[in-house]
Every structure is written in C-alpha cells, then in structure tokens.
Amino acid sequence: MRAILLKSLPIALTLLFATPTLxxxxxxxxxxxxxxxxxxxxxxxxxxxxxxxxxxxxxxxxxxxxxxxxxxxxxxxxxxxxxxxxxxxxxxxxxxxxxxxxxxxxxxxxxxxxxxxxxxxxxxxxxxxxxxxxxxxxxxGRDDQQGMLWAELARDKLKGKKIAVVHDKTTYGKGLADAALDNMHKFGIKEVLYEGVNTGEKDYSAIVSKIKESGADYLMWGGLHTEGGLIVRQMRDQGMATIMISGDGITDTEFAAIGGPGVEGTLMSFGPEPRxxxxxxxxxxxxxxxxxxxxxxxxxxxxxxxxxxxxxxxxxxxxxxxxxxxxxxxxxxxxxxxxxSYDKKGDRTTVDYVWYVWKKGEDGKIGFEQL
Missing domain, CATH: 3.40.50.2300 (Response regulator)
Structure with missing residues (x-):
C-alpha cells in the first residue's frame, strides 16, 4: 500500500502544480x-x-x-x-x-x-x-437608415430616371427594399416595378425581362451578392444598360466573379471603408x-x-x-x-452610410471603391 502511495505522489504533485488552462x-x-x-x-x-x-x-x-x-x-x-x-x-x-x-x-x-x-x-x-x-x-447600421440613403439618392441625383425595385423575399432583402421604397414614396417618387424573387435560383430571365419592359434606368436590389450578380449578368446578356443600386449584402468580390464585367458601375451603400x-x-x-x-x-x-x-x-x-x-x-x-457607442436598444448612436462604386482597379480586377 505504501509503495502505491509513493508511486502516485509524483502524479499528485504534477497535478497540483500544473499550469491551469487559460x-x-x-x-x-x-x-x-x-x-x-x-x-x-x-x-x-x-x-x-x-x-x-x-x-x-x-x-x-x-x-x-x-x-x-x-x-x-x-x-x-x-x-x-x-x-x-x-x-x-x-x-x-x-x-x-x-x-x-x-x-x-x-x-x-x-x-x-x-x-x-x-x-x-x-x-x-x-x-x-x-x-x-x-x-x-x-x-x-440598420435598414431604415440605409433605405433613406437610397431614397435620397433617387430624389437628389436620379431625377427623371426610371427606378425598378426588386428584392429576394428575405427579412434583410425585402426589409431594405421596402425601407427605400417607403422613403421614396414620401419624396413623391414612384417606382416603375416592384417584385420579389426566390433565392437559390440560377435563371432570373423572367424578372430581367420585366425590368427591361419597365424601361428602368436603375435597379434597386434588396438582396445578397449571389442572386444580385446573376441578375446583373443576365441583364447584360439581354443587352441592358440598367445600373444596379444595392447595399451591404454585396460587399464581397464574389459579386464581381458572379456578375462579370457588367457589374462595373454598380452603386453600393455601406459604412465608411474600414480598411x-x-x-x-x-x-x-x-x-x-x-x-x-x-x-x-x-x-x-x-x-x-x-x-x-x-x-x-x-x-x-x-x-x-x-x-x-x-x-x-x-x-x-x-x-x-x-x-x-450604443443606445438603450443596442443600436449604434452614430452610423454613416456612404456610397461605393464597383470598378476595375489598377490590377485589372473589379472591386468596390468608396466615392
């Protein structure tokens, strides 16, 4: 019994003085x-x-x-x-x-x-x-803040232009599109098309045809980069010059990989470039x-x-x-x-959304640059 105790003593000491996990x-x-x-x-x-x-x-x-x-x-x-x-x-x-x-x-x-x-x-x-x-x-920030930026762009810079609004039916995409639309209506601006599409599809030719028929100069897209990129690519395939306006859901260079060269000129709202x-x-x-x-x-x-x-x-x-x-x-x-800093709801007390444009850089790759 004494031998067992002596043998176990080094193990006990090792455990006692071991550095605790951090x-x-x-x-x-x-x-x-x-x-x-x-x-x-x-x-x-x-x-x-x-x-x-x-x-x-x-x-x-x-x-x-x-x-x-x-x-x-x-x-x-x-x-x-x-x-x-x-x-x-x-x-x-x-x-x-x-x-x-x-x-x-x-x-x-x-x-x-x-x-x-x-x-x-x-x-x-x-x-x-x-x-x-x-x-x-x-x-x-929040969609209501970002949506106001879109509406102000329509009011101040796109006077006389035809604007279509399309969203991906998600909480984010529809929420952002509706926030922009509500504020546009307050400014007396009427859209030429308002539609929702399903996520995960590959063929958006039906909605692209509707956008074309509407004569839209600009397309406000409430959704993410995958579907947004496909819509831009398919608009260009139909010979359309309609410019996409989108938000923080397309802030990855995969948008350009999916949409191709036609994404150049796309306008995107996001916070000031953190990099x-x-x-x-x-x-x-x-x-x-x-x-x-x-x-x-x-x-x-x-x-x-x-x-x-x-x-x-x-x-x-x-x-x-x-x-x-x-x-x-x-x-x-x-x-x-x-x-x-935060308010009582957990929102930032100050948020500044700004505009970016997707364009080809000096390296020949298409990315987004703050305006």
Missing part, C-alpha cells in the same frame, strides 16, 4: 460557413479569430484567455436556432453573429433566454434590436499576412470582440448581463472601425 471564456461566431453565402461566413469567422488571437497575445480579458467556437448556420433560420442551442450547451457566453437578419432574429430568442450576449456585425433589419432584448447589439481607418492598420496587416483580404464585415466582426473586451474590463466582470449594462451606458468603445 482558455476559460468561450466566444461563438455564427454565420454561413458553407453554402451560397460562405464568403460572408469567412468574413465573420476570420474577423473573430484574428481578434481573439490578438487579445490572447495581450493577456486575454481580465486575465482569462478566449476560445472560439464556430457555428455554421448555412443562412438558414432553423439551423441558426440549432447553432444557438449548441452554443448554450457548450457554455458559450458571448456570440458574434449571425450574418443574416432572418437567422439572427429567431436565434436571438435562444440567446436572451440563456444569458448570452450577442453582437451581429451584419444583421441590419430593425427588428434585431427593436424587440427590446437586453442582449442584442450590432456593429453595423482605411488608421485604427485598423495593424489588424489589416495581420489579415493580409495570412492571405486574407479583410473586406466587408471582417473588421466589423473584429470590432465586436474588441467591444466585448472593453465592456468586460469596464464592468470588471465576464457576466454577460453586467457587460451588456456597460454597453448600454453610452460610453464609447475604441475599435478598428472607429469609436462606437
């Missing part, structure tokens, strides 16, 4: 890692992973290291709820995501009921925060060193993790409700996309 805080990132919108899933996951890597190198949050758990919702609401429930079971306390508004809204019920704070970098539908949940925040923000310099270099271009929502996702860190340190706690209370207090958080 990966104590789980942060989930949720989005379409696979499927048609995987390009945006990559933006979210890369943004979060780089932020966590940088924060861990600097000592973590309140002395605790972060661990990332990725959830693939495939842009599907039911899958989004499954991802949210898995996060609950795995002990995740903070989530960056989801990408789609139509996925974020049902998943948010799971988070609110299970004390998980979430920040979406991209879900712009007003219902995400208008529901009054304690835990809902975003680093992006040009001086605060983002080191992060942008880190992404590019890994061969990843931090376009679109990449830095918006990085910023979400920065906000969680700063709010937790201000609260001196990693309790999501205490962190949320600090975020709702209105204090500014310093991020790679600029200073962000």
């Amino acid at each position: 990966a104590q805080v789980k942060i989930g990132v949720a989005g379409p890692v696979t499927g048609a919108n995987a390009a945006f899933g990559a933006q979210l996951t890369q943004g979060v992973q780089q932020a966590v890597e940088d924060i861990n190198k600097a000592g973590g949050i309140l002395g605790q290291k972060l661990e990332v758990e990725v959830g693939d919702d495939v842009s599907d609401p039911k899958q989004g709820v499954s991802v949210a429930n898995k996060f609950v079971g795995d002990g995740v306390k903070f989530v960056v995501g989801h990408f789609n508004s139509g996925v974020t809204i049902p998943a948010s019920d799971v988070y609110a009921e299970n004390d998980i704070l979430f920040i979406t970098p991209s879900a712009t539908n007003p219902k995400v925060t208008d529901g009054g949940k304690w835990d809902a925040f975003r680093t992006c 040009h923000n001086p605060s983002a310099k080191d992060a942008v270099e880190a992404f590019k060193a890994k061969g990843f271009e931090p376009q679109g929502y990449t830095l918006y996702s990085y910023a979400a993790v920065q906000i969680i860190k700063q709010a937790a340190e201000k609260a001196n706690s990693l309790d999501p409700k205490k962190v949320a209370a600090v975020m709702h207090s209105g204090i500014p958080f310093h991020t790679v996309i600029g200073d962000i």
